[in-house]
Amino acid sequence: MWSISSRSSSSHCCSHPALSPGASSCEDVNMKRSSANTTIGILLLAAILVLINMIANTEFVRLDLTDGKIFTLSRASKSVVSNLDDPLTVKVFASRNLSPQLNDVKRFLNDLLAGYRAYGKGKFYYEFIDPGSDEKLEKEAQEYRIPPFQENVWNKDKLELKKVYLGMVFIYGDKQEVMQTVQTTAGLEYNITSIIKRISSQQSRKVGFLTGHGEPSPFDDMKQSESVLESNYQVTTVDLAAEDEVPDDIDALLVIAPESEIPDAEKLKIDQYIMKGGPVGWFFTQVKTDIQNATAINMPLKIDAWTQNYGFRVNTDLVADLNCSMVNIQQRVGYFTMQNQIKYPFFPIINTFNKTHPVSRDLEVITSFFPSSIDTSSPGVGVRITPLMFTSEKSMIETGRYNIMATRKFTSAEFDRAHIPLAAALEGSFTSYFAGHDIPVGDDDKPLIEEGDLIRQSPDSTRMVVIGDGNFIRDDYLTNPANVFLLLNTVDWLVNDTELITLRTREVAMRQLKDIPDSQKEIWKYINWF
Structure with missing residues (x-):
């Protein structure tokens, strides 16, 4: 990461290490400097990533490399959520241990709702609730007419049929609208924005x-x-x-x-x-x-x-x-x-x-x-x-x-x-x-x-x-x-x-990321930790 181009006495004394009595000490000096430079580089990278993470906590930032920008909130959704007159709360009832497929849907939903919150001007709230952790929470899901459903889940190398939840309720004043189950990402943003638009409208055309x-x-x-x-x-x-x-x-x-x-x-x-x-x-x-x-x-x-x-x-x-x-x-x-x-x-x-x-x-x-x-x-x-x-x-x-x-x-x-x-x-x-x-x-x-x-x-x-x-x-x-x-x-x-x-009619066209050089893979691995 760091290169030393100045001509120092150390570099001179180590130019002929076999003949120089101070060769060993010169090598030690260079190794120490190289180690110090590496340490400084890692610390700087960590500081930059921490700074980015701090900014992301206050400003909604997402790098979307998909062809259809499916992870980017559309202009229509931004407009609808930014024009809310009153607070709108979304309660997502989601089980903790879902199958990999539903877990991907849950993660996508969380990112999507974070986008709405970022553009909601302080009037859009959401929370994830695990009904399986408390009988009262399960009863709350039932009161909102969000039913459990069955799915196959691997448990200790065995495929088991398990009761799970993944649904949500939108609450706006005295109005409520429910999406009883969410099992796919297809059309999810359109459905959410339609509900927000409908539930917050003063009158229906x-x-x-x-x-x-x-x-x-x-x-x-x-x-x-x-x-x-x-x-x-x-x-x-x-x-x-x-x-x-x-x-x-x-x-x-x-x-x-x-x-x-x-x-x-x-x-x-x-x-x-x-x-x-x-x-x-x-x-x-x-x-x-x-x-x-x-x-x-x-x-x-x-x-x-x-x-x-x-x-x-x-x-x-x-x-x-x-x-x-x-x-x-x-x-x-x-x-x-x-x-x-x-x-x-x-x-x-x-x-x-x-x-x-x-x-x-x-x-x-x-x-x-x-x-x-x-x-x-x-x-x-x-x-x-x-x-x-x-x-x-x-x-x-x-x-x-x-x-x-x-x-x-x-x-x-x-x-x-x-x-x-x-x-x-x-x-x-x-x-x-x-x-x-x-x-x-x-x-x-x-x-x-x-x-x-x-x-x-x-x-x-x-x-x-x-x-x-x-x-x-x-x-x-x-x-x-x-x-x-x-x-x-x-x-x-x-x-x-x-x-x-x-x-x-937004297209959801999935595109694979291009291969990246091995030299960059470690960097992206550390970035993903944040």
């Missing part, structure tokens, strides 16, 4: 699903999507046949796969909701399909003029793609019925996304089911339109007579289209459809709204998202969890609350 025209029910046909959506929003249905207008407490309206025409009176109510700045998600299926019977017919929706007024149209067609999912089919082979998997181009796999827009930039793969193309060529004045996702370079559009048989033999020449847009985001000031059309009348033959009361222009910040697929989040089609991310991202963007979008 409400998402309305239009109903009354054959739409799938969020509570019956989209249970998986509704369950995930409900973690951040209140979910309700909106029946405009029974309402004078879209209720004021609806923060976003979703129009998903109607099967019959929406009456003009209800179109007026949706139009005026938009004119007040209300955001709408349009998920249209323009062709009704039945894969079992291989039938496909156009929907009688009559929405083209209405939606074109706002700047988009979902075309009455079916899009197919060579990059597609598989379906199971039964085929008879002699006396036997065989089940085979074959590629089905009408179920495109989408992996081409707009990487600048919040809704789509962090998505990797979406599966679509009988999608229709989106016409984005004529947005209205003052409306900005951004295509969000596209088919591959080997795609096709089918119109008129459809052949959706699973055994259909496609030719490569049929896939002559590339990057067909299947979704788009619109933002700006929209013009009322009824500014140029007759206002619908009620049962008394009087206009539902006076001409002078019609709102003709929306605020410049009004938002819409259109997707040419009303099937992608239905339970009977939902096979790709990322499809739900697309729904959540859409709703978040519509209500202008995009903090969690990047965190939700």
Whole structure:
């Protein structure tokens, strides 16, 4: 560590040790100096490490060398925890002797919570409690509805089934939220930040699903999507046949796969909701399909003029793609019925996304089911339109007579289209459809709204998202969890609350550290002690 370059008498006298009577004493001097230098170096290194440790006790510092920065608290999490109005306490009930896998989860959780505390401005607290050490603590875990679970643990070279705890409760004022078990690090930061955001919010935003025209029910046909959506929003249905207008407490309206025409009176109510700045998600299926019977017919929706007024149209067609999912089919082979998997181009796999827009930039793969193309060529004045996702370079559009048989033999020449847009985001000031059309009348033959009361222009910040697929989040089609991310991202963007979008689809890509020279291994070993 230390080098001596000055010419001293000692170095001179030891230049010929065999001839010098003082050679032995010179060697002793050099050895003593070398030993002293080594001692000083070790002491300096120890002092530096102690200083770093002291700083780390007051400032949250972590060296994160992973590709996805999975050990670094995201900007969204920092923002959420730093805006707490009141103290939030997290009690983690964790057994002491866990399996190596769960122990890694426990260690990751501890580091994660330390990050929240560092950015919580003195309002985030957490503690680890071992319920197995005291009956009172075990009873406390039960009171918070945190159950034990069984796991295999090695004990004296024997594999034993052991009751363990690893769960936590979030306490904010008189509110409580529980994560009953934590058995993986995947999505852990997103789940924690979602809970903090939800439990500390003064009010929950409400998402309305239009109903009354054959739409799938969020509570019956989209249970998986509704369950995930409900973690951040209140979910309700909106029946405009029974309402004078879209209720004021609806923060976003979703129009998903109607099967019959929406009456003009209800179109007026949706139009005026938009004119007040209300955001709408349009998920249209323009062709009704039945894969079992291989039938496909156009929907009688009559929405083209209405939606074109706002700047988009979902075309009455079916899009197919060579990059597609598989379906199971039964085929008879002699006396036997065989089940085979074959590629089905009408179920495109989408992996081409707009990487600048919040809704789509962090998505990797979406599966679509009988999608229709989106016409984005004529947005209205003052409306900005951004295509969000596209088919591959080997795609096709089918119109008129459809052949959706699973055994259909496609030719490569049929896939002559590339990057067909299947979704788009619109933002700006929209013009009322009824500014140029007759206002619908009620049962008394009087206009539902006076001409002078019609709102003709929306605020410049009004938002819409259109997707040419009303099937992608239905339970009977939902096979790709990322499809739900697309729904959540859409709703978040519509209500202008995009903090969690990047965190939700954050990639956890583990990377091994590069090999280090042997000369550095001892240094890193000592650093790890601290």
